[in-house]
Amino acid sequence: MPNPMLSLGTTLLALALLVLAFWPDRGLFARWRRLTRYRARVQIEDSLKHLFDMEFADREATIQSLAGSLGCGTNHAAGLLSELEALRLVGLEEGRIGLTPEGRRYALRVLRAHRLWERHLADRTGFKALDWHRIAERREHRLTPEEADALATSLGNPTYDPHGDPIPTADGELVQPRGQLLPELEVGQRARIVHIEDEPAMIYGQLLAAGLHAGMRLELLERDPERLRFWAGGEEHLLSPLLASSITVQPIQAEAAGPEPGIPLARLARGQAASVVAISPAIRGAERRRLLDLGLLPGTRILAELTSPSGDPTAYRLRGALIALRAEQARHIRVLPEASVERRTRA
Structure with missing residues (x-):
């Protein structure tokens, strides 16, 4: 004869599992449905972004x-x-895949959320520049248009993200890209970096x-098929044409192009x-605030006193x-050197 307590326990356990699985809004089934819908929406939005990027670059989407952009098979991409x-x-025009006006507006909303969040990460957090794009790729799908507008207002309505890409307005307007690729610069010409591609x-x-x-x-010093040599930030740089093609520059007039x-x-x-001149815009967010709080302000006197055994x-x-700075940080702080302390002491 079955044990009544065991039967009751089994029944209660079964009921508890059913409640856990099918509880409205919070059950496992409801969560699974939300996750499935979210993943489907992410793929749709990522597809729209790819189509917009191709259109903006005047290239044909296929x-x-x-499939290459999403990392999926061609059958899935076709679906x-x-x-x-x-x-x-999306529609077909003269045999080419293209966004409809509504599809373009949708893509611009996602792009606006992405670039605003990158700006937020750069200006207000301590995340490294290499992480901004990856984090924004996830966040862009969760920001509503209203939240994006509120974020833009709190950031002062920026027009460019930290890489130099234009941020679409709430009305879907997007300014045209500025400048030319670094390899297109003439030898001896001076320019300002306006964009660095993050992918x-x-x-x-x-x-x-x-x-x-x-x-x-x-300032571009030399160019040949294998490398570009240029002066920037007080240092000489060598880049292959492939790497240099990720940099967009805007030529500047000779009178405005004096040395930093x-x-x-x-x-x-x-x-x-030395005396501090400025902190580079490359230092942002929490790291920049920390340096300012430490007193690294224009005109402040600073002395290189000790070096660790490893040199950094x-x-x-x-x-x-005494404050410790890594070489990576110190290279982004410009100073005007004075005579060394030892010479001044002997004098």
């Missing part, structure tokens, strides 16, 4: 290009395009490691003093205190 066509977000991440990481950033002035004052703090010799970081005396 099933193969969409997505059929779905977008059924939603009237692929491997190339972007190499450009960041070289200390290059939007807003930096440069001072040298990078990283080049200050031990025992040498270096301890600098500032306002009576």
Whole structure:
């Protein structure tokens, strides 16, 4: 004869599992449905972004290009395009895949959320530049248009993201890109970096490691099929044409292209003093606020006092205190050197 307590326990357990699975809004089934819908929406929005990017670059979008962008098979990409066509977000014109006006507006809303969030990460957080794009790729699908507008207002309605890409307005307007690719610059010509492409991440990481950033002035010294040699940020740089093609520059007039004052703090010799000129725009967010709080303001006197056995970081005396800065940070702080402390003491 079955044990009544065991039967009751089994029944209660079964009921509990049913409640856990099918509880409205919070059950496992409801969560699974929300996740499935979210993933489908992400793929639709990523597809629209790809089609807009191709259109903006005046290139033809194909099933193969969409599959490559999403990292899926061509059959899946073809199915997505059929779905977008059924939603009237995509159409065929003269045999080419293109966005409808509604599809373009939708793509611009996603692009606006992405670039605003990148700006937020750059200006208000301590995330590294190499992480901005990856984080914004996820966040762009969760920001509503109203939240994006509120974020834009809190950021001061910026017109460009930290890489130099234009941010679409709430009305869907997008300014045309500025400048020309670095390899197109004439030897001896001076220019300002207005955009650095953040994809692929491997190339972007190499450009960041070289200390290059939007807003930096440069002068092209030499160009051949294998390399470009230019002066920027007080240093000489060598880039292959492939890497240099990720940098967009805007030529500047000779009278406005004078050398940047001072040298990078990283080049200050031990025992040498200098006065702070400026902190590069490449240092943003929490890191920039920390440096300002430490007293790294224009005109402040700073002394290179100690160097670690490995050579990095270096301890600098500032306002009576010692602060340690990595070479990566010090290269983005410009200073005007003075005579070394030792010489001044002997004098």
